[in-house]
Amino acid sequence: MGRSIYVAAAVALVLMCCSGLCLGVERLGVRECEELGFTGLALCSDCNALAEFVKDQELVDDCHKCCTEDSDDSISKLTFSGAIIEVCMRKLVFYPEVVGFIEEDKDDFPYVEARYVYGSPPKLIMLDDKGDQKETIRIDNWKREHIQQFLKEKVKPAKSDS
Numbered sequence: 001m002g003r004s005i006y007v008a009a010a011v012a013l014v015l016m017c018c019s020g021l022c023l024g025v026e027r028l029g030v031r032e033c034e035e036l037g038f039t040g041l042a043l044c045s046d047c048n049a050l051a052e053f054v055k056d057q058e059l060v061d062d063c064h065k066c067c068t069e070d071s072d073d074s075i076s077k078l079t080f081s082g083a084i085i086e087v088c089m090r091k092l093v094f095y096p097e098v099v100g101f102i103e104e105d106k107d108d109f110p111y112v113e114a115r116y117v118y119g120s121p122p123k124l125i126m127l128d129d130k131g132d133q134k135e136t137i138r139i140d141n142w143k144r145e146h147i148q149q150f151l152k153e154k155v156k157p158a159k160s161d162s
Contacts, residue, residue: 026065027065028062028065028066032066036062036066036138037123037137038062038063038067038137038138043067044064044067044068046063046067047063047064047067049150049153050063051063053142053149053150056141078154079153079154079155079156080126080127080128080134080135080155080156081127081128081131082111082112082113082126082127082155082157083109083111083112083113083124083125083126083151083154083155084113084114084115084125084127085101085106085112085113085114085115085122085123085124085125086115086116086117086120086122086123086124086125087102087114087115087116087121087122088117088118088119088120088121089118090118091120091121091122095122095140097142097144097147098122098139098144100144101144101147101148105147109148109151109155110157111157112151121138121140122138122139122140122142123137123139124139124151126154
């Protein structure tokens with residue numbers, strides 16, 4: 001009986017370490033991550049890329065609380081065929097960087113569509129080659145140049161047979 005307690009304690013310790021608790025990394029639930037705007041942004045390498053574009057340590061820390069470790073580095077090279085930048089028209093006044101991108105830079109990205117949805121916070125909806133939604137990334141605090149750089153690196157339009 002005494003040995004089973006040690007075994008149970010060892011198993012609990014291993015499970016805690018695997019979940020990141022031993023490393024001091026707090027993990028958040030799916031709902032909490034969605035509320036923070038990390039819907040679909042699952043790989044920690046994406047958080048590292050985010051850190052290069054957005055110099056907001058709290059945002060990057062939140063990303064790391066919602067990500068999973070990459071099992072293969074090639075996954076971090078994941079690209080999409082298109083994107084939708086979605087925002088509420090009434091909230092645009094609060095997001096001058098997003099407005100600047102839509103008004104002045106969007107035409108440089110023919111595979112990006114602007115969509116106005118009532119109540120929607122600014123976000124990028126990443127699309128696969130069939131036009132299906134694959135990831136949603138909140139861009140509330142992104143600078144215009146960060147949006148540009150992210151799209152240049154993550155969106156590679158499919159070749160059309162025209």
